[in-house]
Amino acid sequence: xxxVIVLIGNYGSGKTELALNFAFRxxxxxxKVELLDLDMVxxxxxxxxxxxxxxxxxxRLVSPNFVRSNVETLSLPAEVASAFALDWDTVIxxxxxxxxxxTALGRYHDDFAALPPGSLKxxxxxxxxxxxxxxxxxxxxxxxxxxxxxxxxxSGFVNNTNLARMACVEDLREGYEIVREASIASGVPVLYxxxxxxxxxxxLSEGHDPAYIGEPMPIETFMHRDWETFTKEGL
Amino acid sequence: xxxxxxKGSEAIAEAAIRAGCRYFFGYPITPQTEIPEYMSARMPxxxxxxxxxxxxxxxxxxxxxxxxxxxxxxxxxxxxxxxLKQEGISYIAASELPCVIMNVMRGGPGxxxxxxxxxxxxxxxxxxxxxxxxxxxxxxxxxxxxIDLMSVAFDTADKYRNPVMVVADxxxxxxxxxxxLPEMQDYKIDYSVKTWAANGRGMSKPQRAIINSLxxxxxxxxxxxxxxxxxxxxxxxxxxxxxxxxxxxxxIVCTAFGTVARITKSxxxxxxxxxxxxxxIRPITLWxxxxxxxHDAAVAPGVKAVLxxxxxxxxxxxxxxxxxxxxxxVDFFGHYGSHMPTPEEIxxxxxxxxxxx
Numbered sequence: 296x297x298x299v300i301v302l303i304g305n306y307g308s309g310k311t312e313l314a315l316n317f318a319f320r321x322x323x324x325x326x327k328v329e330l331l332d333l334d335m336v337x338x339x340x341x342x343x344x345x346x347x348x349x350x351x352x353x354x355r356l357v358s359p360n361f362v363r364s365n366v367e368t369l370s371l372p373a374e375v376a377s378a379f380a381l382d383w384d385t386v387i388x389x390x391x392x393x394x395x396x397x398t399a400l401g402r403y404h405d406d407f408a409a410l411p412p413g414s415l416k417x418x419x420x421x422x423x424x425x426x427x428x429x430x431x432x433x434x435x436x437x438x439x440x441x442x443x444x445x446x447x448x449x450s451g452f453v454n455n456t457n458l459a460r461m462a463c464v465e466d467l468r469e470g471y472e473i474v475r476e477a478s479i480a481s482g483v484p485v486l487y488x489x490x491x492x493x494x495x496x497x498x499l500s501e502g503h504d505p506a507y508i509g510e511p512m513p514i515e516t517f518m519h520r521d522w523e524t525f526t527k528e529g530l
Numbered sequence: 531x532x533x534x535x536x537k538g539s540e541a542i543a544e545a546a547i548r549a550g551c552r553y554f555f556g557y558p559i560t561p562q563t564e565i566p567e568y569m570s571a572r573m574p575x576x577x578x579x580x581x582x583x584x585x586x587x588x589x590x591x592x593x594x595x596x597x598x599x600x601x602x603x604x605x606x607x608x609x610x611x612x613x614l615k616q617e618g619i620s621y622i623a624a625s626e627l628p629c630v631i632m633n634v635m636r637g638g639p640g641x642x643x644x645x646x647x648x649x650x651x652x653x654x655x656x657x658x659x660x661x662x663x664x665x666x667x668x669x670x671x672x673x674x675x676x677i678d679l680m681s682v683a684f685d686t687a688d689k690y691r692n693p694v695m696v697v698a699d700x701x702x703x704x705x706x707x708x709x710x711l712p713e714m715q716d717y718k719i720d721y722s723v724k725t726w727a728a729n730g731r732g733m734s735k736p737q738r739a740i741i742n743s744l745x746x747x748x749x750x751x752x753x754x755x756x757x758x759x760x761x762x763x764x765x766x767x768x769x770x771x772x773x774x775x776x777x778x779x780x781x782i783v784c785t786a787f788g789t790v791a792r793i794t795k796s797x798x799x800x801x802x803x804x805x806x807x808x809x810x811i812r813p814i815t816l817w818x819x820x821x822x823x824x825h826d827a828a829v830a831p832g833v834k835a836v837l838x839x840x841x842x843x844x845x846x847x848x849x850x851x852x853x854x855x856x857x858x859x860v861d862f863f864g865h866y867g868s869h870m871p872t873p874e875e876i877x878x879x880x881x882x883x884x885x886x887x
Contacts, residue, residue, distance in 0.1 A: 339704035
């Protein structure tokens with residue numbers, strides 16, 4: 296059965312980073328993967344910036360029209376239909392931040408509805424170190440807003456709390472506490488906890504309730520947002 | 531000290547609020563639209579005023595009005611939008627009013643690009659509008675520095691009754707960095723200091739507060755200009771800010787501002803590992819420019835050349851040459867078209883200079 300992962304969340308929560316990690320993991324398992332850059336909000340630091348890297352994994356990348364051409368009025372390409380029409384093992388949607396970004400999903404409501412039961416996972420990526428996501432109340436409020444705009448119920452939280460290059464175990468621990476409360480308040484489960492491998496290992500050794508950790512997933516960092524870490528892919 | 535992961539634009543907006551800014555007037559333009567977006571959500575929470583004007587011209591004139599009442603007021607735009615504001619900025623400078631104008635520079639000229647640029651150096655530092663006036667111009671090189679400079683910008687504007695511009699570039703506004711925010715300042719307008727504020731006459735105000743930039747009588751205009759120039763001389767004497775990096779034993783001294791200075795630092799660090807010493811003077815105030823400090827660094831024993839690096843065709847270069855005053859070789863490395871230089875390119879340039887020194 297086709298696995299469709301939709302990543303939504305507050306901007307800066309790490310959706311693009313996770314989209315790349317989910318995609319590469321699936322590709323390494325020999326799966327046929329399509330990755331869709333559906334960010335209609337941001338013009339800087341986006342999935343398509345890593346097009347060469349994505350293609351090196353033989354992953355099909357779909358990007359908005361006019362992306363990286365310095366045109367601000369991005370539009371959704373007809374090619375998005377290939378996510379539903381073609382025979383992929385894994386399809387990953389990287390959606391723009393906040394309710395505004397999630398709105399882009401609404402257009403595909405009927406296509407998502409036609410997927411077989413159990414095929415679709417809508418993941419709400421959370422970084423509680425971001426200013427608009429620092430309390431359980433804010434998280435639930437933002438999630439409900441995004442659900443309305445995207446016309447999709449969230450399947451689960453992803454605790455991806457980090458401080459970019461200064462990320463530490465305390466981030467994950469704080470994220471765990473806040474996401475757990477948000478999960479209890481909303482009834483939405485925690486499906487993943489994601490972090491750099493060393494941080495994740497240290498966090499897991501602390502013996503927190505697995506019900507609010509979900510699947511621990513070590514991730515690599517591909518999206519750089521600061522000048523100290525230039526890569527050959529650019530910023 | 532709680533660290534939080536913030537996008538430059540949000541951080542700038544929040545820092546302005548914490549510095550006492552309660553009025554924001556603006557108009558959206560990439561790459562700074564997140565500033566008005568953030569303000570539109572945040573200002574109502576704290577009893578402030580966010581207003582999306584009908585245009586940049588409208589916004590700057592709203593700033594003019596609010597500044598006339600003594601309030602802390604901010605507007606924000608990006609290069610083409612800042613060009614539109616110039617008439618209003620000249621009026622505000624002439625009326626001796628404090629306010630802060632944020633320019634998140636993008637590529638130019640014209641509509642240019644929506645990526646980062648530094649092509650508004652001339653506009654910001656040499657008087658973008660008409661008449662003899664100066665803005666104090668701050669140029670942060672990181673999200674944290676942008677935060678820290680917001681309260682400095684408001685204080686400086688108040689201190690000299692002069693508009694202050696903060697120039698960042700698209701990268702500073704769009705990148706996310708872990709930062710520490712300052713505490714919320716309990717700012718209240720002190721009318722006993724801001725006696726010029728048009729806050730209603732009342733019994734305690736012996737004279738009407740009139741905000742004006744029109745002087746029909748030439749002697750009156752002379753007096754205004756003399757007062758303005760005297761203020762600028764005080765600012766030049768007291769407000770220069772810069773960062774000196776790795777000057778000890780440097781063969782070449784680089785000059786760069788904003789994010790380009792950070793890239794230049796990376797190149798300097800790489801060269802240091804190879805045993806080659808290159809220094810950096812990074813102006814934090816573009817006006818007043820650190821002429822003396824740069825001059826002294828450029829002619830220090832062992833220094834053989836100066837390299838200015840910018841994301842334009844060489845605008846700060848003119849001030850670098852004025853500072854060096856013909857006493858040192860000055861070279862330039864720049865990109866335009868919003869095409870960011872890499873540390874490798876700067877390194878190569880420095881190494882090629884070294885071969886002929």
